[in-house]
Amino acid sequence: MFSRLKKSIESFSNSLAEKFKTKEIKPEDFDEIGNDFLLELVENDVAYSVAEEIINTLKNTIIGKRVPKNSDIKESIKEALVDFIKKNIPEPDFDIIEAIKNKQAKEKKPFIIIFMGINGVGKTTSIAKLANYIKKNGMTPLIVAADTFRAGSQEQLQVHADRLGVPIIRAKYNSDPASIAFDGIAYAEKKNIPVVLIDTAGRMHVDRDLINELKKIIDVVGYDLRLLVIDALSGNDSVEQAIAYEKNVGYEGFFLTKSDADTKGGVALSISVETKKPIYFLGTGQNYDDIVPFNKEWLIKTLLGEK
Ligand SMILES: Nc1nc2c(ncn2[C@@H]2O[C@H](COP(=O)(O)OP(=O)(O)OP(=O)(O)O)[C@@H](O)[C@H]2O)c(=O)[nH]1
Ligand SMILES: [Mg+2]
Known part of the structure; x- marks a missing residue:
């Protein structure tokens, strides 16, 4: 279920972690990988405006972060996405x-x-x-x-x-x-x-x-x-x-x-x-x-x- 979207998120996370192992991430660096991810989101049926919102959330979280280890940036990405879901996806308010x-x-x-x-x-x-x-x-x-x-x-x-x-x-x-x-x-x-x-x-x-x-x-x-x-x-x-x-x-x-x-x-x-x-x-x-x-x-x- 939803395996392609899950894989896209993983590979976005890996690419960013790989490229910026010890560097600070600048907006233009993010954009290159972020744009690929945006396209993948859209290809996986995420509405364009929603995909843009997700990318912006990620960008705001990640830009300017000094990332000492692979795991940290991956954790930040995960946290940003969890945050996005918590803020933007409603759930039934009654059983x-x-x-x-x-x-x-x-x-x-x-x-x-x-x-x-x-x-x-x-x-x-x-x-x-x-x-x-x-x-x-x-x-x-x-x-x-x-x-x-x-x-x-x-x-x-x-x-x-x-x-x-x-x-x-x-x-x-x-x-x-x-x-x-x-x-x-x-x-x-x-x-x-x-x-x-x-x-x-x-x-x-x-x-x-x-x-x-x-x-x-x-x-x-x-x-x-x-x-x-x-x-x-x-x-x-x-x-x-x-x-x-x-x-x-x-x-x-x-x-x-x-x-x-x-x-x-x-x-x-x-x-x-x-x-x-x-x-x-x-x-x-x-x-x-x-x-x-x-x-x-x-x-x-x-x-x-x-x-
Ligand atoms: N794989 C899968 N098939 C489903 C699921 N829900 C429904 N289907 C299948 O979708 C087909 C159409 O299901 P129906 O329940 O008849 O759809 P409907 O909306 O009532 O159709 P109409 O009354 O003709 O408008 C059937 O072959 C169902 O078995 C699901 O969650 N997963
Ligand atoms: Mg029916």
């Missing part, structure tokens, strides 16, 4: 399991999570993973199949629900997704189900009618958490999706899928830095257990930690 329990205890109402995103990014699979995660934490979620559009979507979610042993509310194809979502919430309230996971049809952020349909679902049922599902392999397009969905719909954070297949890693940095919204979960494979709750420490370990 989802606790939040579900709290809402149930205080309001006797289900915690509503709506999944959205463009076609094929992994919404339905991620719902199944989150349902499994919630079950493992001792609660049973209700899944609502509000994708009434794509052929096979209802059956796909039914298979997941059966395998996981969780209840599902299904709809007729081409029926109104807002109305099935509404029915789902009513059912959950009646049965004291603490959390409802709503699947929606894939839709491009530029499709006005479908985006309006999504807004209607959200207006009708309300929400506690809206997750924009982003495919880690979508490169620079991910930032465009994140910004357009923010402008046109709104959401609290991301579910970043297919991280296991992403050798680059830049999307994980870019979407959060550009939107200031946290990743809540990462999808790390095709199985139900391949879900990781996100936090900064995880990212620091993945990018900078020991092999």
Whole structure:
């Protein structure tokens, strides 16, 4: 996971350490190696403006430092990057399991999570993973199949629900997704189900009618958490999706899928830095257990930690 970005960081660190074993580093010396690193960041899907911010952070830390030993400059680089992540990458400010329990205890109402995103990014699979995660934490979620559009979507979610042993509310194809979502919430309230996971049809952020349909679902049922599902392999397009969905719909954070297949890693940095919204979960494979709750420490370990 993210191995290329990790390698770029290592080789930047090594080049700088090698070249300046005992010298003070001048700005122009830094720029030569820094520019190569900037290009590598961009090639690894880090958005240009984010890559520039990273380079500036490093430059400010390193310039003018007298570096007696290899290990010291490497340590400084690592510290600067950890600092960058801590300052610029948000993380969820609540635990989802606790939040579900709290809402149930205080309001006797289900915690509503709506999944959205463009076609094929992994919404339905991620719902199944989150349902499994919630079950493992001792609660049973209700899944609502509000994708009434794509052929096979209802059956796909039914298979997941059966395998996981969780209840599902299904709809007729081409029926109104807002109305099935509404029915789902009513059912959950009646049965004291603490959390409802709503699947929606894939839709491009530029499709006005479908985006309006999504807004209607959200207006009708309300929400506690809206997750924009982003495919880690979508490169620079991910930032465009994140910004357009923010402008046109709104959401609290991301579910970043297919991280296991992403050798680059830049999307994980870019979407959060550009939107200031946290990743809540990462999808790390095709199985139900391949879900990781996100936090900064995880990212620091993945990018900078020991092999
Ligand atoms: N390797 C890997 N594959 C994933 C991950 N998440 C989803 N997938 C795969 O991505 C493909 C699409 O997943 P779906 O869950 O159907 O995507 P979707 O967003 O619901 O698609 P639509 O409803 O058609 O818009 C499937 O083959 C999934 O197995 C992940 O974290 N890692
Ligand atoms: Mg789907």
